[in-house]
Amino acid sequence: MLIAYFSLSGNTRLIARDIQRMTGGELFEIRPVRRYGPDFDTAVEQARQELREQARPKLKETISDMSRYDVVFVGFPNWVGTMPMPVFSFLEQHDFREKTIVPFCTHGTSGPANTINDLKALPLHATVRDALSVYRNDVRDAEGRVRAWLKDLGYLKED
């Protein structure tokens, strides 16, 4: 299993680490070359512009051998209603045919919005399982929810 995630302020990373501990999968951080910020308003402006342009920001690293993984967790924050554009870059730069994608999302007051539907609309030819969405103020107390979700999906490592 692979747990690929994008996180600017650390919330999605916390969930990714919970998943890593509970499944034993490998972690991969989706890191764009260009930085967002330094402050929130600048990041929102950058995100809006990238969404308008349907940008596919260049990533620092990609996965060299995706065939090693059958199940790929893909985690991201809600950015202006959809996934951050670097997550689109990641999804489009790898071959997900015959794989299972398990999305997870952190968000503010607007919830996961279109994130999951936009992921499902990409022509990835993968099976997409039920997503977990966590409000940003709840990420530190989300272990129980993460565990229950993984157990339902059948990915919880026996401990």
Ligand SMILES: Cc1cc2nc3c(=O)[nH]c(=O)nc-3n(C[C@H](O)[C@H](O)[C@H](O)COP(=O)(O)O)c2cc1C
């Ligand atoms: C550029 C940007 C855009 C955002 N847009 C939204 C949004 O449209 N709706 C929402 O509920 N939260 C929005 N947020 C809040 C994030 O989804 C939330 O804080 C998330 O947990 C951040 O995850 P991270 O710490 O892994 O980066 C936005 C945050 C940023 C930085």
